[in-house]
Amino acid sequence: MTIQNGDSRKLYQQVAGAVAAAIASGRYPVGTRLPSERDLAEEFGVSRPTVREAMIALEIRGLVEARHGSGIYVMEGAEAGGPPLDLDIGAFELTEARRLFEGEACALAATVITDEELAELEVILGDMVGENSLATSIGEQADRRFHVTIARATRNTAIVMVVETLWDIRYRSPLCAAMLSRAREVGVRPLIEDHREILNALSRRDPKAARDVMRAHLGRVIDGLLTATEIDALDRARLDAEARRQDIARRTAV
Incomplete structure (x- = not known):
């Protein structure tokens, strides 16, 4: 083949x-x-x-x-089974795009974000902690709000539309939805400490740090998806975590 x-x-x-x-x-x-x-x-x-x-x-x-x-x-x-269905975008592809777009959006937001928007992000972070106890996609609402709020802080409507569209794909694409559902089943949840670091970088108005922590956060999201969607348990016994993830290391280094 x-x-x-x-x-x-x-x-x-x-x-x-x-x-x-x-x-x-x-x-x-x-x-x-x-x-x-x-x-x-x-x-x-x-x-x-x-x-x-x-x-x-x-x-x-x-x-x-x-x-x-x-x-x-x-x-x-x-x-x-018939011909393959067009299941659209998978979670790896989607998160890779988010890493590129949201990293730059976070850097731009750091230069213009207001105290009021920082306070709003603090409230959303508290909501995220509570939603992490939920096992369904409802538990992602605060996570989405956090990232979209950062996009809105850029004062750029096109950036907001891109970020919102990327998040909406999570629910419209059957393949992406299935992969994320599997991740939730094994306990993958929004990373609270990562979001705290993002908020801290924005509070310092440090665009480089904001970009770096957002990209690092979404890189860890990819790692979590790799673990959650592991389909060959025998490989886990043969390979360590670094070996399992080396096939995407080149792409995430962009």
Whole structure:
């Protein structure tokens, strides 16, 4: 199975489509364990997060099933799965975009933010602490308000629209929603201390520090998603955390 350079679909869609076709052709019969995440990444020449998104997309379609501690297996009736659905944007791709846009937005906000807006962020941070006890997406409302409030502090309507759109994608994209739901199930919540550091940098009116702490925060969000969406438990026994995350280190260094 290979990825076609001329294919305009997202990489995870190409991987999902190729695996679905292999299932339909009988290469992977019902009950068969699929190759490991690492093996699939090597076979397709893509990152492991891309493979992970593809497997979650296939789970959403009911073609495969993740069995903790064992791997990914082809489900009964998978042969009738049909063509891959366009599940839109995954959580890795979304968070990478947020890291770029919100890092710069935070730096700009640090130069013009008012005392009133800083006080509002302090209140929102308190709300976030309370919402962290919730296991549903309701617990993300304060998190969204915190980030959008920073965008509004830039006094740039276009920046606000971009940040709001990126947050809205979290709920509109079935793939992203599924990945974030899985993260919540294993206890991934908004990082309160990270948000406190962001607020402190904004309070100092330090644009460089504000940019750095926002980018570091969203880098840790990616780390949390990697852990939460781990699909091959055998890899956890073989690889340490640094090795599991090296496939995105180059991109997050941008």
